[in-house]
Amino acid sequence: GDSVTQMEGPVTLSEEAFLTINCTYTATGYPSLFWYVQYPGEGLQLLLKATKADDKGSNKGFEATYRKETTSFHLEKGSVQVSDSAVYFCALSRGGSNYKLTFGKGTLLTVNP
């Protein structure tokens, strides 16, 4: 079945540091890939997405590139801020009549001033 594997957290960085959160997936066909972010006490929000190989999703300074050859969708940001502290989830969705999102376990990011 489909699965998403994220790097184990927690990740702790200083403000303005470079961020990478690794994500790899297993799925048949050509899934769409997503990053969601969850701030404390809230539900998940879509951060960015990519729907085909070599697509780059970007939003709020975050980027991720759909790499089919390595089945990866790593999240990056060049300079993190304290306000980026949250839990980040990688997810995939396949088409067809029974589509649904499969989430990774989430990675907690804490950014210190």
Add this chain to the structure above:
Amino acid sequence: DAGVIQSPRHEVTEMGQEVTLRCKPISGHNSLFWYRQTMMRGLELLIYFNNNVPIDDSGMPEDRFSAKMPNASFSTLKIQPSEPRDSAVYFCASSLKGPDSPLHFGNGTRLTVT
């Protein structure tokens, strides 16, 4: 757009009691999902509906759990009887149908069963 609305935000109940969680999806969205989030198991899909019809309930843990969607603007998740191991945050999400459509989550219901 008010977003996905869940109620209550917090629920504390005793073991054996019935619990009903409620969700109002975003107007016009035709897919609705119920998720459960715990520290140990992460985010688990319980059930999802397309056009008010349950499509996949394989994630529902056992017969104590049931979900309904009587119309396009309302869904419930019921646990009867509740047990301490049901304590978790329950999220409802909605989306337009399609693999590229993002999910819009509510703020969740934190359930504590004592």
